[in-house]
Amino acid sequence: MAAKPYHHGDLERALLDAAIDVVRSDGIAALSLRDLTKAVGVTPSAAYRHFPSRDHVIAAVAMLSREDLARHMLAARDAVPARGSAQRRSVARFEAIGHAYVEFAVAHPTVFEAAFTACPVQLERTEDPRAWEVLTAAIDEMTLAGAIPAARRQDAPIIAWAGVHGLANILTGAAVPPGIDVDGQIAAVVKGIYRSIS
Amino acid sequence: MAAKPYHHGDLERALLDAAIDVVRSDGIAALSLRDLTKAVGVTPSAAYRHFPSRDHVIAAVAMLSREDLARHMLAARDAVPARGSAQRRSVARFEAIGHAYVEFAVAHPTVFEAAFTACPVQLERTEDPRAWEVLTAAIDEMTLAGAIPAARRQDAPIIAWAGVHGLANILTGAAVPPGIDVDGQIAAVVKGIYRSIS
DNA sequence: GGATAATGTGAACACCGTACACATGCGCGG
DNA sequence: CCGCGCATGTGTACGGTGTTCACATTATCC
Numbered sequence: 001m002a003a004k005p006y007h008h009g010d011l012e013r014a015l016l017d018a019a020i021d022v023v024r025s026d027g028i029a030a031l032s033l034r035d036l037t038k039a040v041g042v043t044p045s046a047a048y049r050h051f052p053s054r055d056h057v058i059a060a061v062a063m064l065s066r067e068d069l070a071r072h073m074l075a076a077r078d079a080v081p082a083r084g085s086a087q088r089r090s091v092a093r094f095e096a097i098g099h100a101y102v103e104f105a106v107a108h109p110t111v112f113e114a115a116f117t118a119c120p121v122q123l124e125r126t127e128d129p130r131a132w133e134v135l136t137a138a139i140d141e142m143t144l145a146g147a148i149p150a151a152r153r154q155d156a157p158i159i160a161w162a163g164v165h166g167l168a169n170i171l172t173g174a175a176v177p178p179g180i181d182v183d184g185q186i187a188a189v190v191k192g193i194y195r196s197i198s
Numbered sequence: 199m200a201a202k203p204y205h206h207g208d209l210e211r212a213l214l215d216a217a218i219d220v221v222r223s224d225g226i227a228a229l230s231l232r233d234l235t236k237a238v239g240v241t242p243s244a245a246y247r248h249f250p251s252r253d254h255v256i257a258a259v260a261m262l263s264r265e266d267l268a269r270h271m272l273a274a275r276d277a278v279p280a281r282g283s284a285q286r287r288s289v290a291r292f293e294a295i296g297h298a299y300v301e302f303a304v305a306h307p308t309v310f311e312a313a314f315t316a317c318p319v320q321l322e323r324t325e326d327p328r329a330w331e332v333l334t335a336a337i338d339e340m341t342l343a344g345a346i347p348a349a350r351r352q353d354a355p356i357i358a359w360a361g362v363h364g365l366a367n368i369l370t371g372a373a374v375p376p377g378i379d380v381d382g383q384i385a386a387v388v389k390g391i392y393r394s395i396s
Numbered sequence: 397g398g399a400t401a402a403t404g405t406g407a408a409c410a411c412c413g414t415a416c417a418c419a420t421g422c423g424c425g426g
Numbered sequence: 427c428c429g430c431g432c433a434t435g436t437g438t439a440c441g442g443t444g445t446t447c448a449c450a451t452t453a454t455c456c
Binding site for chain 1: 225311314316353356357359360361362363364365366367368370371383386387389390391393394395
């Protein structure tokens, strides 16, 4: 069993896994370096061999969360059946992405919060999927398929991004309006987005 | 000068003022009870005579920040000139509200963040203006003036709210897309919102 | 195999939120 | 006018936090 080797093997990965668990169950605010290192079975100071500060591990789990969200969007997009005209299909794929974005936030509010937490530390970007690019790609697809006029193409990304991001924040936040029907709101906003860019 | 009276007079108000200053300059995360009480010239424990916990202070400044935002929206709405048809005027007032929402967030990002911070403590609502109601009132105004069809009235609030709230979050957050022209983005989103509900 | 870099330990510091017993002074009933 | 009660502020303490630094241990490479 090797009992307890002095060196952990892959402490960085283990700390990030533990951090993701904490975020999933208790939110990003509950993330404590001492808890993380204790969960992994290591001394608090050991974390500093892999992360310069707590903010850096927060930034790391934020990036992982964003990638998680982007993967959900891609999966939803690729799950729409390849039926109908290219135009209708491009719209269906776009709307699937929008639904996935908000549904991910509703299903995993703490992860979504962590994904867009404002952290003082900035990490260099990775090669992994990013929500923004998934969205713009879907809009390009619609433009090519003739589902939206070329004149709207420029403003479409920010309009779509703002709509789904705003709804996600509203539905996961404390300032949720008196409306209750979550799925209805999502459908209304996604439809509204398409109407405003088409 | 009365030197230092044992009793402060209005500690609660003084603490909240100090808290708002901290939020304005360093964000809600930097808010510390010890700093607040030190700034006011009082012992840390004194704060607990007025707030059950730090979270309650945060909830209070969050509410104040939301009221601040709502006041900006009202001011912008009431500043639009009373010219043109009632229909055009209702649209102008609506768009002014949208612009004010996002511009407030861009101008005071830390206050905006504080306004919608997810805090575990919930405060009972006050009589003060709330952004949601300002927005729905503007939409009702447009409906009555015939600026938007009655069929769209039901979904209009969530669509508008999601759009401006999302854009505000995007422009103030770390995950800002490569686009730079802030005013252009605001105009595009506000116009897009009106297009999608009209 | 021995130097050297990488990694984990232990103790310490400063700070934080919070609790509790105590000091102080305002305001109201006599 | 007095004095008592209650609201308010003080002092001290506890447990928890991020972070640092000297030191111990192990992996790696010449």
